[in-house]
Amino acid sequence: MKIICPKNELLTGVNTVSKAVSYKTTMDILQCILIEAYDGQIRFTANDTELGIETIVGGDIIEPGKIALEAKIFSEIVKKSPDSDIVLETEENGKTNIECEQIHCSIMGKIGDDFTALPEISQENMVEISQFNLKEMISQTIFSISDNENNKLMTGELLKVKGDRFSLTSLDGHRISVRNIQLGQSYPDVEVIVPGKTLQEVSKILPGDAEETVQMYITDKHILFEFGQTRVVSRLLRGKFYNIDQMLSTDYETKITVNKMDFLRCLDRASLFTRESDKKPIILKIANDRMDILITSQIGSMKEQLMLHKEGKDLVIGFNPRFLVDALRAIDEEEVSIYLINSIAPCTFRDEERTYLYLILPINVNNTDY
Amino acid sequence: MKIICPKNELLTGVNTVSKAVSYKTTMDILQCILIEAYDGQIRFTANDTELGIETIVGGDIIEPGKIALEAKIFSEIVKKSPDSDIVLETEENGKTNIECEQIHCSIMGKIGDDFTALPEISQENMVEISQFNLKEMISQTIFSISDNENNKLMTGELLKVKGDRFSLTSLDGHRISVRNIQLGQSYPDVEVIVPGKTLQEVSKILPGDAEETVQMYITDKHILFEFGQTRVVSRLLRGKFYNIDQMLSTDYETKITVNKMDFLRCLDRASLFTRESDKKPIILKIANDRMDILITSQIGSMKEQLMLHKEGKDLVIGFNPRFLVDALRAIDEEEVSIYLINSIAPCTFRDEERTYLYLILPINVNNTDY
Numbered sequence: 001m002k003i004i005c006p007k008n009e010l011l012t013g014v015n016t017v018s019k020a021v022s023y024k025t026t027m028d029i030l031q032c033i034l035i036e037a038y039d040g041q042i043r044f045t046a047n048d049t050e051l052g053i054e055t056i057v058g059g060d061i062i063e064p065g066k067i068a069l070e071a072k073i074f075s076e077i078v079k080k081s082p083d084s085d086i087v088l089e090t091e092e093n094g095k096t097n098i099e100c101e102q103i104h105c106s107i108m109g110k111i112g113d114d115f116t117a118l119p120e121i122s123q124e125n126m127v128e129i130s131q132f133n134l135k136e137m138i139s140q141t142i143f144s145i146s147d148n149e150n151n152k153l154m155t156g157e158l159l160k161v162k163g164d165r166f167s168l169t170s171l172d173g174h175r176i177s178v179r180n181i182q183l184g185q186s187y188p189d190v191e192v193i194v195p196g197k198t199l200q201e202v203s204k205i206l207p208g209d210a211e212e213t214v215q216m217y218i219t220d221k222h223i224l225f226e227f228g229q230t231r232v233v234s235r236l237l238r239g240k241f242y243n244i245d246q247m248l249s250t251d252y253e254t255k256i257t258v259n260k261m262d263f264l265r266c267l268d269r270a271s272l273f274t275r276e277s278d279k280k281p282i283i284l285k286i287a288n289d290r291m292d293i294l295i296t297s298q299i300g301s302m303k304e305q306l307m308l309h310k311e312g313k314d315l316v317i318g319f320n321p322r323f324l325v326d327a328l329r330a331i332d333e334e335e336v337s338i339y340l341i342n343s344i345a346p347c348t349f350r351d352e353e354r355t356y357l358y359l360i361l362p363i364n365v366n367n368t369d370y
Numbered sequence: 371m372k373i374i375c376p377k378n379e380l381l382t383g384v385n386t387v388s389k390a391v392s393y394k395t396t397m398d399i400l401q402c403i404l405i406e407a408y409d410g411q412i413r414f415t416a417n418d419t420e421l422g423i424e425t426i427v428g429g430d431i432i433e434p435g436k437i438a439l440e441a442k443i444f445s446e447i448v449k450k451s452p453d454s455d456i457v458l459e460t461e462e463n464g465k466t467n468i469e470c471e472q473i474h475c476s477i478m479g480k481i482g483d484d485f486t487a488l489p490e491i492s493q494e495n496m497v498e499i500s501q502f503n504l505k506e507m508i509s510q511t512i513f514s515i516s517d518n519e520n521n522k523l524m525t526g527e528l529l530k531v532k533g534d535r536f537s538l539t540s541l542d543g544h545r546i547s548v549r550n551i552q553l554g555q556s557y558p559d560v561e562v563i564v565p566g567k568t569l570q571e572v573s574k575i576l577p578g579d580a581e582e583t584v585q586m587y588i589t590d591k592h593i594l595f596e597f598g599q600t601r602v603v604s605r606l607l608r609g610k611f612y613n614i615d616q617m618l619s620t621d622y623e624t625k626i627t628v629n630k631m632d633f634l635r636c637l638d639r640a641s642l643f644t645r646e647s648d649k650k651p652i653i654l655k656i657a658n659d660r661m662d663i664l665i666t667s668q669i670g671s672m673k674e675q676l677m678l679h680k681e682g683k684d685l686v687i688g689f690n691p692r693f694l695v696d697a698l699r700a701i702d703e704e705e706v707s708i709y710l711i712n713s714i715a716p717c718t719f720r721d722e723e724r725t726y727l728y729l730i731l732p733i734n735v736n737n738t739d740y
Contacts, residue, residue, distance in 0.1 A: 105643075105673075272446045302474065
């Protein structure tokens with residue numbers, strides 16, 4: 001194989017597929033990027049067997065062929081090359097020469113015959129969504145997946161299409177995050193559970209252009225994201241997702257509306273007094289048109305007041321401040337509405353149109369805590 | 371004690387002295403900042419018994435007194451407070467209330483009677499140097515101290531005054547770094563060994579203003595750096611520093627002059643092929659008006675050419691690339707002159723006026739390496 005590519009093309013290609021390189025494996029081939037140059041097309045592929053990414057790289061093919069190169073050293077060499085054309089040429093034993101201006105490098109490659117090809121995905125069930133929306137929705141829900149592999153389904157997100165509604169849902173046992181959006185057209189209903197890692201990597205490499213779209217192809221076992229010159233294929237998680245509809249009541253006894261940034265800054269300060277180990281709650285005392293935010297721990301205590309708009313009953317309730325912070329950060333609005341029932345029922349952050357919904361379980365509060 | 375200080379004054383004070391707070395100790399008092407408010411002056415002090423820093427903080431004293439507060443939580447509270455006046459008020463049992471706008475925090479402080487005061491330093495031997503120069507000279511030599519506590523003297527730098535010449539010298543057994551400067555006037559000769567940690571912290575908190583100066587007061591056991599409202603006191607290392615003058619020969623067989631950035635970029639690429647563990651040298655083949663830079667390791671190989679100006683004999687010599695990189699980064703000039711003798715003698719980077727000198731020992735090179 002011999003190809004000539006501009007440095008920037010190689011760099012974009014390497015950065016795109018390297019998200020699917022497995023660095024923690026003993027199988028050498030999984031640490032490689034497969035480069036294939038056939039039929040006028042240069043294709044980079046990485047595949048950790050759960051997640052696979054391929055992308056087309058611009059350049060000229062002098063001699064067709066393929067080679068698998070160790071991703072880490074190859075990407076570093078490309079990154080540190082001058083901004084110029086790079087020539088990649090392989091010898092019969094797999095040795096690969098990388099030349100750029102006056103620089104000559106060689107690394108050993110693998111013939112690549114044992115590289116696991118990406119699975120073929122049937123292109124029947126297609127759903128189209130804007131790149132910007134998908135990228136946003138992932139970042140606005142991904143924080144409440146669980147990292148506990150014992151609850152495998154909680155390490156993924158529910159991806160649901162119902163008519164022209166598209167939603168992502170994540171939950172970790174303490175909270176639920178839901179984002180909803182209207183698609184440009186209706187599609188057949190579908191519900192699958194996508195691994196959190198896949199969504200994280202997709203959101204990293206998605207350009208996020210509001211004018212451009214992503215095509216998602218969904219089969220029984222796989223999901224394929226296609227955008228620009230790039231295809232991301234991932235296995236799905238098997239099983240039935242939690243029925244969250246029954247947890248999401250629209251009843252409430254108290255509704256408060258607060259300024260998001262003020263509340264965030266206050267929670268940030270209060271978090272100084274919590275340690276992961278002692279799990280001290282932050283206490284919200286909602287009365288009339290204000291909220292006292294209180295925390296008392298071994299470290300010390302803090303009390304702060306926030307003005308707010310309230311409908312309904314007064315209330316005292318405790319939370320893990322990190323959960324409140326995560327939800328608030330995922331909300332774009334300046335003013336946020338929070339719906340509460342009593343001090344032991346979950347609270348819900350949501351807008352009128354239900355484009356977002358964040359449900360958080362409270363922590364029991366003793367009278368001695370405030 | 372009750373004081374009122376603008377947030378920014380507290381923050382600057384905390385950031386300045388916290389470099390001398392010891393976070394890895396079991397002695398609670400060493401993790402504290404001592405706040406003293408007497409005679410119209412608010413003073414912050416931290417002292418880990420090797421290094422002590424005190425600084426004056428602007429503000430009003432409502433009630434004189436003192437308190438020692440845990441540095442970490444106190445500095446976080448100050449950092450996250452709104453940009454406004456902060457009131458600090460202590461109760462008899464040490465409880466300290468910190469109030470800013472609508473925020474009320476309390477943390478437990480210590481009366482501070484067991485806080486170790488900074489040693490009194492005789493102000494006889496004073497040497498004055500510009501803040502900018504001292505800050506620069508430290509950063510240009512500190513990288514070649516040793517972190518091996520078995521060679522205690524190598525963990526510090528030789529600070530030397532001879533007439534109107536001031537120099538800093540560090541060495542780690544593989545290389546020597548020297549910086550020289552002319553002072554505004556002559557002072558009595560002095561040679562002391564200052565702990566590397568002290569110099570690092572001084573360089574961090576020195577504003578580095580070219581118009582402002584640092585006063586250094588040197589005694590048998592201590593050095594005091596005084597600048598602005600801040601005083602840094604450190605113990606000195608006891609012992610006789612290595613006689614480096616006998617190692618620094620001015621003889622050479624080959625002198626090359628290279629472009630610093632070109633050489634740095636080339637070394638940066640070559641470093642991709644080294645692992646700390648296998649210690650493969652980078653090989654410089656100097657012949658006529660060019661230098662081939664070669665490296666061959668388990669990872670692969672690289673060869674690159676640099677044009678240069680040469681006087682004297684051709685030469686092949688090997689180095690740890692990191693040592694070359696450290697020296698080049700510490701040099702301001704665009705073109706750097708390097709003096710060599712043969713493939714087993716140290717090479718020297720220096721300018722005509724000897725304001726800087728970096729000596730590096732080579733690594734033995736086998737014929738099989740290139």
